[in-house]
Amino acid sequence: MLTYLLLGVAPVGLWYVFIRPVIYFERMGVKQLRPWPILGNLYVIVFRISNICDFIKYAYDSFSKSRYEGVYQFNRPVLILNNPELIKELTTKDFDHFTDHKAFNNPEADPLWSNNLFSLKGLKQMRATLNGSFTISKMKHMFALINETAQNFSRHFMKKEENLIQLERKDIFTRIHISVDIKFTLLLLPLFFKYVPPDKVKFKQARYLRNDDISSQTLLSFFAGFETVSTAFCHGAHELAMNKDVQDKLREEIRETDKLNNGKLTYDALLKMKYMDMVFCEILRKWPPVFSMDRVCTKPYTIEPKYPDEKPVHLKVGDVFWFPMFGLYRDPKYFPKPEVFDPERFSDENRDQITPYSYIPFGVGPRNCIGSRFAILESKALIYNLLLNFEIVPTKKTANPLKFSQGSFQNTVEGGFWLGLKHIKQ
């Protein structure tokens, strides 16, 4: 009797534990990628079949004509929004239903990480407080320091006598970024908090910022910055090495700016450089350091059907959606010939033709990247000083085309990022 009972119950139990979680979307009438039990769709990363960026693109391409689709991050259902208009609606117009990012860890276990701005629930006073560290006037204040670090970076290589200096970029650009970021973190945050007692910082609305809060934000501004900017620079340097015409044209603009400003780069002069901006935008388009971003549903929400094959999608508190930047940026519908590195996409004439919300390298809505101004300044200052003094060239070790490392949850590439620097005779 017991045997019969077990034989009857076991399959139901197994179905409930292993299958039911990964047919969540199917039961809702939402198209979904075919998952594995337990690992969901991330089996392709776990078994080193793919990389997270390639996976995002594959998921997007599989249903790019649909406004959304379902995938499974292990057992957790994640709705991917493939449609820029829908991304806009959920992240800006209806932001109060999706105020949070998905926290990586348990707040009890790791208060230092959980208290940082990225992980904080709701758009707390903290965001408004930290905004004060990233204003235009603070950036102008910081500029001399950022530029000095970028100059020192170039000077370090100028002392070398070899004709061709070979570098592994990731290592070197991570170091330079760490250097700028430490200065920023150590200098700017204490500056911001300098008028308050060290243990308690009084918010305008009678709330308190604890030492823990300050440590958490400091830690985040360090980590959020270093991986993103150094990754952007690694990919950017690769594209400049492989596209000599773009590099020469950018150097031309840099030389003109240098001449106009008598060799002293200023904040305004750097931000006025049009071609520099076009190149930087295209680097973030072709190789977005943040290839996908998430939001958590904090207030129930329904995505109403718009097309005959759609049904209402009811999102409940705790449900997660991603917006797949890497998929959108490699979709020829939004960026023709997406594999081609072409800064002209961002010229004054062409920029207006970009579909709104299909290009969102710093995220979108009230929860967008708080450090974008800093990131732009830092990256452009580095490109400026490097190209003024060196030609970036491919070497024998440079992989082309770049191929993401299989089995990685990051956008690292196979074989590393190798480049050569050639002195430019002034």
Ligand code: HEM
């Ligand atoms: C090229 C460099 C960078 C890129 C592409 C980038 C991109 C992003 C993106 C896509 C988000 C999520 C936005 C959203 O959810 O809508 C984000 C959030 C954030 N970024 Fe950046 N970022 C960069 C550099 C930096 C730097 C240098 C800092 C700090 C110094 C920084 C600090 C942050 C913080 C604190 C958040 C969380 C904001 C919040 O949740 O309210 N980022 N970034």
